[in-house]
Each structure stands twice: as structure tokens, then as C-alpha cells.
Amino acid sequence: MIVGKVVGSVVATRKNERLLGSKFMIVEPLEKMSKKERIVAIDNVGAGIGEMVLVAKGSAARIGCDMENAPVDAAIVGIIDDSIGLND
Amino acid sequence: MIVGKVVGSVVATRKNERLLGSKFMIVEPLEKMSKKERIVAIDNVGAGIGEMVLVAKGSAARIGCDMENAPVDAAIVGIIDDSIGLND
Amino acid sequence: MIVGKVVGSVVATRKNERLLGSKFMIVEPLEKMSKKERIVAIDNVGAGIGEMVLVAKGSAARIGCDMENAPVDAAIVGIIDDSIGLND
Amino acid sequence: MIVGKVVGSVVATRKNERLLGSKFMIVEPLEKMSKKERIVAIDNVGAGIGEMVLVAKGSAARIGCDMENAPVDAAIVGIIDDSIGLND
Amino acid sequence: MIVGKVVGSVVATRKNERLLGSKFMIVEPLEKMSKKERIVAIDNVGAGIGEMVLVAKGSAARIGCDMENAPVDAAIVGIIDDSIGLND
Numbered sequence: 182m183i184v185g186k187v188v189g190s191v192v193a194t195r196k197n198e199r200l201l202g203s204k205f206m207i208v209e210p211l212e213k214m215s216k217k218e219r220i221v222a223i224d225n226v227g228a229g230i231g232e233m234v235l236v237a238k239g240s241a242a243r244i245g246c247d248m249e250n251a252p253v254d255a256a257i258v259g260i261i262d263d264s265i266g267l268n269d
Numbered sequence: 270m271i272v273g274k275v276v277g278s279v280v281a282t283r284k285n286e287r288l289l290g291s292k293f294m295i296v297e298p299l300e301k302m303s304k305k306e307r308i309v310a311i312d313n314v315g316a317g318i319g320e321m322v323l324v325a326k327g328s329a330a331r332i333g334c335d336m337e338n339a340p341v342d343a344a345i346v347g348i349i350d351d352s353i354g355l356n357d
Numbered sequence: 358m359i360v361g362k363v364v365g366s367v368v369a370t371r372k373n374e375r376l377l378g379s380k381f382m383i384v385e386p387l388e389k390m391s392k393k394e395r396i397v398a399i400d401n402v403g404a405g406i407g408e409m410v411l412v413a414k415g416s417a418a419r420i421g422c423d424m425e426n427a428p429v430d431a432a433i434v435g436i437i438d439d440s441i442g443l444n445d
Numbered sequence: 446m447i448v449g450k451v452v453g454s455v456v457a458t459r460k461n462e463r464l465l466g467s468k469f470m471i472v473e474p475l476e477k478m479s480k481k482e483r484i485v486a487i488d489n490v491g492a493g494i495g496e497m498v499l500v501a502k503g504s505a506a507r508i509g510c511d512m513e514n515a516p517v518d519a520a521i522v523g524i525i526d527d528s529i530g531l532n533d
Numbered sequence: 534m535i536v537g538k539v540v541g542s543v544v545a546t547r548k549n550e551r552l553l554g555s556k557f558m559i560v561e562p563l564e565k566m567s568k569k570e571r572i573v574a575i576d577n578v579g580a581g582i583g584e585m586v587l588v589a590k591g592s593a594a595r596i597g598c599d600m601e602n603a604p605v606d607a608a609i610v611g612i613i614d615d616s617i618g619l620n621d
Contacts, residue, residue, distance in 0.1 A: 182398070182430055211395075212386050226372060245375060258372060259372030263382075
């Protein structure tokens with residue numbers, strides 16, 4: 182997983198039908214994680230813009246969030262509220 | 270997922286038979302996503318050149334687009350029509 | 358897999374329910390592995406901060422650690438206690 | 446998927462038995478795709494050195510090429526014979 | 534897959550029980566493959582230090598090497614003994 186900040190969101194009216202109802206958040210990984218490359222992740226925990234979140238990627242996003250048959254490859258699965266060494 | 274722009278397409282007459290009928294679009298990710306490296310994605314939503322799209326990668330592309338047994342690792346699964354913070 | 362050092366941990370009170378009870382460790386890969394980009398991995402072997410560990414990524418983390426249905430994409434699966442050529 | 450050029454091949458006499466009969470081609474991605482890092486892909490369509498091909502990566506390579514139980518993570522699944530915007 | 538050279542090995546006494554008996558080799562990809570970032574791969578073919586090998590990554594490593602339930606994401610699946618264009 183990686184830790185990043187929610188910096189925005191996107192809306193797609195025309196989309197794969199299994200994505201209906203999903204929220205697509207833009208997450209910017211912390212500088213020391215994943216080259217600061219932003220990704221779009223579905224929101225599984227009610228995260229808001231500005232929050233620091235935990236993102237799971239790959240098949241884990243689909244299977245771990247009960248969207249096994251949806252074209253989803255990244256999901257916000259936790260909201261960070263404490264840490265050790267995260268910014269060192 | 271990542272957001273990118275459809276910048277072209279490729280045609281392969283000789284191909285794996287499970288790819289028959291698929292359209293292969295070239296997508297250039299936004300500069301802040303995925304190092305601007307282009308990928309080829311099948312089109313699941315009727316996207317055209319110049320459109321800004323949502324792309325799912327990995328097993329999500331196959332399974333989420335009902336092509337479970339096809340050699341597909343990326344799919345356009347939405348067309349972006351609104352966003353917050355996408356270009357910041 | 359990659360080898361890295363446990364440099365911290367994160368806590369998420371609000372999270373996907375299948376992550377309840379998991380410990381999220383921050384691992385910094387060795388300089389010659391994986392671009393020094395830190396990742397967050399669940400701890401499957403009781404690793405502590407400062408230890409050199411083996412991390413499995415992708416579906417292997419879920420399936421290999423009996424968390425098949427959890428949104429987990431990286432796991433600490435061993436603690437390194439000997440090596441040849443690791444730092445050459 | 447990515448588009449690249451077949452630039453060579455490798456032979457492994459000692460190998461996992463499920464790879465018997467497979468041809469291993471070296472593919473160099475186009476400069477705008479995948480950082481020009483070469484990969485080794487099995488050949489699913491009869492591609493030759495010098496041809497421009499479509500490569501699928503990850504589980505798609507195994508599952509899409511009827512090699513579900515083989516240790517294969519990349520496959521040539523099409524030979525490019527036309528394109529729009531591929532070299533722009 | 535990628536081609537690399539076995540440059541070392543690691544030992545983990547405390548590890549996930551499904552890794553018992555596995556040998557963990559450090560592989561350095563060829564310069565033109567995978568950014569020279571080293572990975573740790575289980576040995577499926579009896580490779581030794583200094584040998585040039587073929588490495589499969591992702592679920593292919595587990596499934597293709599009969600370790601479907603082990604936390605393994607990379608495996609040495611062949612020993613290279615001939616090639617065309619590998620070092621060009």
C-alpha cells in the first residue's frame with residue numbers, strides 16, 4: 182500500500198456500468214512513496230479532499246472492497262490518523 | 270486507475286483470437302500521473318481520439334470488462350467530464 | 358520480493374473492516390532495490406522498526422498471508438538474518 | 446499493453462517444465478512507452494525479429510494465451526500493421 | 534519476464550511458513566531491463582550465483598512454480614544459455 186493525500190476527484194458520466202456509484206478520488210502519494218505520481222482510487226472509507234489516506238493497488242482493490250468484477254485497480258482503504266516515521 | 274488523453278490507436282491483423290473485435294487505443298497519461306508513459310488500452314466505453322479518459326490496469330481490465338480470458342492488461346473504463354484538482 | 362528496512366508505521370482508525378487487527382509498517386527498500394520508494398506493508402512475521410525484512414507484493418501478499426479477501430498489496434514475509442552480496 | 450519492437454530472443458535449456466516449447470522474445474518498447482526498458486515475452490502470434498508488436502503483461506499473458514499454469518508474465522499478442530498517432 | 538544475473542542470496546530464519554525450503558536469490562536485471570533494480574526471487578531451477586537467468590514476476594511466480602498459496606512474487610524459471618540481441 183502507499184500513503185498519500187486526497188487532492189481532487191474526477192467524474193465520468195459515460196463509464197463501465199460496474200463503476201456506477203463509485204467515487205473516484207485523485208491521490209498524490211507522499212514524496213518518499215511511489216515517485217509522487219498521482220493515481221485515481223475509488224473511495225472505500227468516506228475520505229475527503231485533504232485527508233491522508235492508505236491506498237491499496239492491484240487486484241487487492243477489487244477483491245478487498247467487494248468489487249471483484251469491476252474495473253478497479255486502486256482503492257482508498259484507510260484514513261491515516263497516527264504514524265511513526267512517516268515523514269522522516 | 271489513471272487519467273489520460275486518447276492520442277491514437279493501433280491495428281493488428283495478426284493477433285490472439287480473443288482480441289478479435291477489440292479496439293486498441295493509445296493513451297497518454299496526464300503529466301502528473303504515471304510518468305507520461307503511453308499505454309495501449311482496449312476501449313470499453315466508446316472513447317475517441319482527444320478525449321480524456323479513465324484507464325484501469327492489470328487484472329481489473331480483463332475481469333471488469335468481461336474479457337476474463339483475453340490477453341488484455343489495460344482498458345478505458347470511463348470518459349472524464351468533470352473534475353476537481355485534476356490539473357493542479 | 359524486495360529487501361528493505363522497517364522505518365515506521367501508520368495507524369488508520371477508519372479503515373476497511375478486513376484490515377482490522379493488521380499492523381501497517383513503512384518499509385524503505387535497499388537503495389539497489391525498487392528506487393528507494395517506501396511502501397506500506399502488513400506485518401506477517403512480527404517485524405520491528407529497524408529490522409531488515411523481505412517484502413512480497415501484489416496478490417502474493419493477500420493470498421500468501423491468509424488474507425485473500427483483504428485489500429492488502431504488500432506484506433512483510435521474512436526477517437533477514439543472513440545474506441550474500443546484499444550490499445555489494 | 447505496450448507496443449515495442451522485437452530485438453532478439455533468449456534460449457534456456459534448463460527451465461521450468463511448463464515453459465517447454467515456448468519462444469522467448471526480447472521486446473524493446475517504443476520510446477514513449479514504458480521507459481524503453483526491454484522485457485522478455487513469450488510469442489503467441491509468430492512474431493519475428495524486427496516486427497512491431499503488441500505485448501500484454503501480468504496475469505493477462507498467462508490466462509489470455511492458454512498458459513494459465515505457466516510462469517509467464519508477458520506475451521506478444523499481436524503484430525502491429527497500422528496505427529494512428531503511434532510515433533507522434 | 535526479465536533477464537538478470539544472480540548476484541547473491543538472503544536467508545530469513547523467521548518467515549512465513551509457506552516459504553520454508555525456498556531459496557531466495559538476489560537478481561540484478563541487465564542494464565537495459567527494469568532499471569537495474571535488484572529483486573529477490575525464489576529459485577525454481579537450481580540457479581547459482583553468477584548465472585544469467587530468466588525471472589517471472591507477479592502471480593506467474595506463484596502459480597507457475599506450484600506455490601500458489603505462498604507469498605512469492607518473483608521466481609527464477611530458466612537459466613539462459615543462448616541468446617540473440619541480448620546485449621545489443
